[in-house]
Amino acid sequence: MLQVRDLCKTFQDHESKAGRVYAVDHVSFTVEEGKFFTLLGPSGCGKTTTLRCIAGLEHPDGGDIVVADRVLYSGKQKVVVSPNDRNLGMVFQSYAIWPHMNVFDNVAFPLRVGKRRRTPKAQVRERVERALNVVELGHLAGRFATKLSGGQQQRLALARALVIEPSLLLLDEPLSNLDAKLRESLRFELKRLQREQGITTVYVTHDQSEALSMSNSVAVMQEGRISQIGDPFSIYLNPENPFVADFVGSTNFIEGVVVGRQDDGWVVRTPNGPIVVSAVMGVQENDRCMVSIRPEHIEVLGDGSDSGTNCFSGEVAARLFTGESMVYRITLPHGELNCRTSAELRFASGKPVTVHLPVKHAIALSPKDAPVRAPEEAAVG
Amino acid sequence: MTALLAAPGEVTPDLPRGERRRRRPSVTFVVAAVCLLVLGYLVLSPLVYLVWRGLTTGEGLSLANIGAAYRVSGSAEMVGNSFAFAFGSAAVSTITGTALAFFCTRTNAPLKPLLYAASLIPLIVPGILFTISWVFLLSDDIGLINHFLRAVGLDFLVVDAFSLPGMILIDGMHQAPLVFLLMFAAFRATDPALEESSLMSGATLPQTLRRVTLPLVRPALAGAVLISVVRGLESFETPAVLGIPANTWVFTSRIFQALGSYPVKYDIASIYSITLLLLTVAGLLFVQRINRRAERYQTISGKGFRPRPMDLGAWRWPVSILFGVYFLVVVLLPLLMLVWMSLLPFYQVPSVKALGSVSLENYTRIFSKPGVKSAIQNSTILALGSATAVMLFMSVVAWLTLKSKIPGRRFFDTIASVPLALPGLVLGVALIFIYLRSPLPIYGTLAILFIAYITRYMPYGMRYASSSLAQVSTELEDSARMSGAGWFDSFRRVVMPLMMPGILAGWVYVMIVSIRELSSSILLYSSNTRVLSVVIWELWANGETGVLAALGVGMVVALMLLVAVVYKLGGRVGVRDA
Numbered sequence: 010m011l012q013v014r015d016l017c018k019t020f021q022d023h024e025s026k027a028g029r030v031y032a033v034d035h036v037s038f039t040v041e042e043g044k045f046f047t048l049l050g051p052s053g054c055g056k057t058t059t060l061r062c063i064a065g066l067e068h069p070d071g072g073d074i075v076v077a078d079r080v081l082y083s084g085k086q087k088v089v090v091s092p093n094d095r096n097l098g099m100v101f102q103s104y105a106i107w108p109h110m111n112v113f114d115n116v117a118f119p120l121r122v123g124k125r126r127r128t129p130k131a132q133v134r135e136r137v138e139r140a141l142n143v144v145e146l147g148h149l150a151g152r153f154a155t156k157l158s159g160g161q162q163q164r165l166a167l168a169r170a171l172v173i174e175p176s177l178l179l180l181d182e183p184l185s186n187l188d189a190k191l192r193e194s195l196r197f198e199l200k201r202l203q204r205e206q207g208i209t210t211v212y213v214t215h216d217q218s219e220a221l222s223m224s225n226s227v228a229v230m231q232e233g234r235i236s237q238i239g240d241p242f243s244i245y246l247n248p249e250n251p252f253v254a255d256f257v258g259s260t261n262f263i264e265g266v267v268v269g270r271q272d273d274g275w276v277v278r279t280p281n282g283p284i285v286v287s288a289v290m291g292v293q294e295n296d297r298c299m300v301s302i303r304p305e306h307i308e309v310l311g312d313g314s315d316s317g318t319n320c321f322s323g324e325v326a327a328r329l330f331t332g333e334s335m336v337y338r339i340t341l342p343h344g345e346l347n348c349r350t351s352a353e354l355r356f357a358s359g360k361p362v363t364v365h366l367p368v369k370h371a372i373a374l375s376p377k378d379a380p381v382r383a384p385e386e387a388a389v390g
Numbered sequence: 391m392t393a394l395l396a397a398p399g400e401v402t403p404d405l406p407r408g409e410r411r412r413r414r415p416s417v418t419f420v421v422a423a424v425c426l427l428v429l430g431y432l433v434l435s436p437l438v439y440l441v442w443r444g445l446t447t448g449e450g451l452s453l454a455n456i457g458a459a460y461r462v463s464g465s466a467e468m469v470g471n472s473f474a475f476a477f478g479s480a481a482v483s484t485i486t487g488t489a490l491a492f493f494c495t496r497t498n499a500p501l502k503p504l505l506y507a508a509s510l511i512p513l514i515v516p517g518i519l520f521t522i523s524w525v526f527l528l529s530d531d532i533g534l535i536n537h538f539l540r541a542v543g544l545d546f547l548v549v550d551a552f553s554l555p556g557m558i559l560i561d562g563m564h565q566a567p568l569v570f571l572l573m574f575a576a577f578r579a580t581d582p583a584l585e586e587s588s589l590m591s592g593a594t595l596p597q598t599l600r601r602v603t604l605p606l607v608r609p610a611l612a613g614a615v616l617i618s619v620v621r622g623l624e625s626f627e628t629p630a631v632l633g634i635p636a637n638t639w640v641f642t643s644r645i646f647q648a649l650g651s652y653p654v655k656y657d658i659a660s661i662y663s664i665t666l667l668l669l670t671v672a673g674l675l676f677v678q679r680i681n682r683r684a685e686r687y688q689t690i691s692g693k694g695f696r697p698r699p700m701d702l703g704a705w706r707w708p709v710s711i712l713f714g715v716y717f718l719v720v721v722l723l724p725l726l727m728l729v730w731m732s733l734l735p736f737y738q739v740p741s742v743k744a745l746g747s748v749s750l751e752n753y754t755r756i757f758s759k760p761g762v763k764s765a766i767q768n769s770t771i772l773a774l775g776s777a778t779a780v781m782l783f784m785s786v787v788a789w790l791t792l793k794s795k796i797p798g799r800r801f802f803d804t805i806a807s808v809p810l811a812l813p814g815l816v817l818g819v820a821l822i823f824i825y826l827r828s829p830l831p832i833y834g835t836l837a838i839l840f841i842a843y844i845t846r847y848m849p850y851g852m853r854y855a856s857s858s859l860a861q862v863s864t865e866l867e868d869s870a871r872m873s874g875a876g877w878f879d880s881f882r883r884v885v886m887p888l889m890m891p892g893i894l895a896g897w898v899y900v901m902i903v904s905i906r907e908l909s910s911s912i913l914l915y916s917s918n919t920r921v922l923s924v925v926i927w928e929l930w931a932n933g934e935t936g937v938l939a940a941l942g943v944g945m946v947v948a949l950m951l952l953v954a955v956v957y958k959l960g961g962r963v964g965v966r967d968a
């Protein structure tokens with residue numbers, strides 16, 4: 010449905026030596042018909058720029074963009090289709106609702122300009138009403154757009170994007186301007202709409218839980234490049250590199266060296282003793298690596314209760330009650346671990362405990378692209 | 391990797407052929423090219439012609455004209471007068487304007503609303519009317535204020551309007567509102583906490599003013615002084631009405647005289663015009679440099695601050711009286727004098743006896759004067775036409791500068807700002823040179839006036855258009871493009887309506903200044919293209935002050951009504967607030 014290949018976009022930057030920086034650096038991905046695809050990444054990683062290149066609002070420096078077998082942009086063939094001829098729907102981060110029009114006129118606008126300007130009046134009315142009903146704003150058609158609440162504006166922007174029956178829907182952080190509760194409910198709403206309309210969607214967000222909960226597939230971006238593409242489960246459970254492991258959810262890193270295979274896992278030597286991991290990514294025997302394990306996968310046990318595989322003794326340095334869970338920071342002989350346990354389990358600060366790192370949740374990653382962290386958060390080593 | 395996603399290149403077949411190659415230039419490009427042509431023609435052609443005319447004689451390129459122009463007797467004195475007049479009136483306007491702006495923004499003095507009125511109304515009153523009414527307030531023999539001063543024995547304060555000091559005073563008062571507005575903005579933009587912390591450190595109020603407040607606004611102040619000086623150099627009305635009878639010549643009046651004499655002295659006019667142009671350009675370039683450096687001084691933070699007024703204590707009332715006097719002198723007296731003049735068949739100093747001859751006869755005589763009706767018509771057509779053309783054109787140019795991605799887009803703004811440094815009279819001279827010989831037969835038609843007005847007021851239109859466009863988020867326009875609208879549709883149906891408040895404000899401004907315009911019109915009108923300001927000038931020259939005043943009162947009232955109506959409408963146009 011959508012194919013993006015080797016997309017590049019640079020911006021002028023007087024500080025860098027080359028005078029230009031890559032905002033999007035050889036990005037490639039494919040989205041199948043009717044699927045929900047998400048670009049996830051930290052601020053400034055080039056998500057919006059990628060989306061705007063697909064929309065035609067930015068002029069890429071190279072690559073190809075093909076939607077439904079129609080070339081919208083091709084650097085080599087010198088094809089540039091202007092944004093108004095692309096037949097794509099887009100919802101902007103600020104919604105971009107036109108304040109000088111009412112709700113109806115906002116949605117009717119796309120049917121009154123450009124190629125669709127000859128749409129008969131009756132048909133305009135019918136299609137606008139249908140679009141407004143889909144987002145449940147039918148009763149507000151005559152209201153002035155600026156008099157809508159944030160959530161209503163968001164749905165209005167969606168109706169305006171859907172009214173042209175676009176071949177592709179582009180959403181740029183459409184939920185980020187809303188408060189937490191509304192965001193949660195609109196997430197389901199958006200997903201339901203997308204599935205019911207069967208519309209292929211590219212979604213941009215920096216919120217990992219949004220990405221994981223809504224998407225058929227997720228591309229994690231870092232500094233203009235795609236770091237990993239996969240379905241939400243593989244992104245979360247099998248991150249291919251420390252950046253993804255850390256950005257999607259949070260994780261503990263323990264530096265070590267891969268020693269060799271054992272049963273169906275690998276052994277990694279660390280200052281705290283050997284750790285058995287279920288998989289290694291991009292590293293081999295005798296390579297330095299980072300063991301990654303998520304806080305919620307670590308088991309915190311009473312002192313001395315177990316001394317089996319991947320069990321280490323330590324001491325509770327601090328604890329944090331968050332309501333649904335308890336977060337412990339546990340000091341090991343070398344370094345610290347963050348653990349998230351159920352709220353019932355309570356160990357006081359300073360209490361000696363044993364931590365168990367389940368083999369199936371521990372993986373070893375290449376240290377190359379490890380995220381840089383503040384010293385006090387630095388990986389356990 | 392899921393089934394959804396294929397590694398690049400694995401699945402996709404060769405690209406289908408692009409359906410449409412980009413051969414024809416994009417709409418934006420065409421729009422930019424057209425704008426550049428029009429801008430270049432309007433702005434550069436007068437400059438080129440002026441310089442070319444000044445530097446050629448019958449035998450070709452030469453500098454002979456320069457020598458000839460400055461060898462005319464009295465030219466040294468003229469240059470001296472020009473500077474004395476420009477700096478003098480700048481001093482008057484800067485001192486009053488700055489003091490008033492300070493009291494208005496920073497203190498709790500009462501009567502502040504008077505100052506807002508006082509800063510707006512002189513914008514509406516045409517300079518020629520302002521100057522003429524001052525003749526009757528300040529001239530040696532019939533001036534009302536001088537009569538009053540002599541009556542109370544303050545003879546030493548008497549200033550004659552028809553003298554250099556009189557000219558300086560009157561022009562300075564006319565410029566003061568401009569300085570007030572500039573300094574008002576500057577004082578508002580500095581954080582009062584800086585002053586408060588100086589007071590908290592133990593400095594007295596005068597020390598704080600000298601060591602904190604003034605240094606902070608110094609760049610703005612320097613800019614205001616320079617702008618006033620430039621305005622003084624360009625000023626035509628005061629030197630023409632007051633200076634010529636007093637035999638006190640400056641550049642503008644000399645240029646006017648050179649073109650009005652027989653035989654016409656084109657060479658002198660062009661050389662003086664070039665000199666004047668160089669001076670104003672130098673002045674404004676200097677202002678620009680100051681402004682750029684001033685950015686370092688900017689204390690405007692993201693946080694909003696509410697200037698907390700200083701308590702003037704016992705000084706509250708003296709300061710308020712100052713406000714009152716200013717309002718009286720700058721606004722009330724000239725207007726009342728105009729009304730008084732319009733009610734008398736021939737001028738008499740206001741007195742109970744004179745009240746006997748009051749009548750409305752002058753108002754009925756307005757229309758019996760030949761040419762007045764057509765002048766009203768011409769002025770209306772020109773004002774409406776140039777305001778609309780300037781705002782439409784500048785909206786597009788502002789869009790090109792701020793929102794388009796064409797290379798060199800900043801250049802548009804620069805060209806559109808050049809006429810700021812082009813005195814009206816100089817523009818008039820240049821346009822005469824162009825269209826006397828141009829195959830385009832517009833010399834002596836309204837079209838030449840139209841070109842002059844558009845050129846002169848483009849920079850102001852540009853300011854209004856670009857400041858309102860800057861507030862329109864790009865996403866609003868992007869979403870129109872995504873909806874399928876082409877450039878023209880998205881500009882007309884989304885961008886323009888959102889800019890409407892700014893466009894409307896600029897439109898009113900250009901309307902007003904076009905109706906007031908005298909210094910270009912006086913050189914470019916012909917017997918059947920008189921405009922109102924020219925008619926007033928002629929009435930003045932013929933000594934028909936009664937009809938002149940009646941026409942002036944009518945103009946001022948009409949302009950004020952226009953402003954009131956448009957601002958009332960302005961609330962309903964454009965963006966509805968949530």
Ligand SMILES: Nc1ncnc2c1ncn2[C@@H]1O[C@H](COP(=O)(O)OP(=O)(O)OP(=O)(O)O)[C@@H](O)[C@H]1O
Nearest residue numbers: 020021032050051052053054055056057058059215
């Ligand atoms: N018009 C521009 N000119 C120069 N640099 C730009 C421009 N637009 C984006 N950039 C740079 O390109 C990079 C990517 O920007 P982009 O807006 O795509 O980030 P993003 O992933 O959408 O971030 P966010 O989550 O904050 O919206 C950033 O470093 C940004 O500074």
Ligand SMILES: [Mg+2]
Nearest residue numbers: 056057058181
């Ligand atoms: Mg973004």
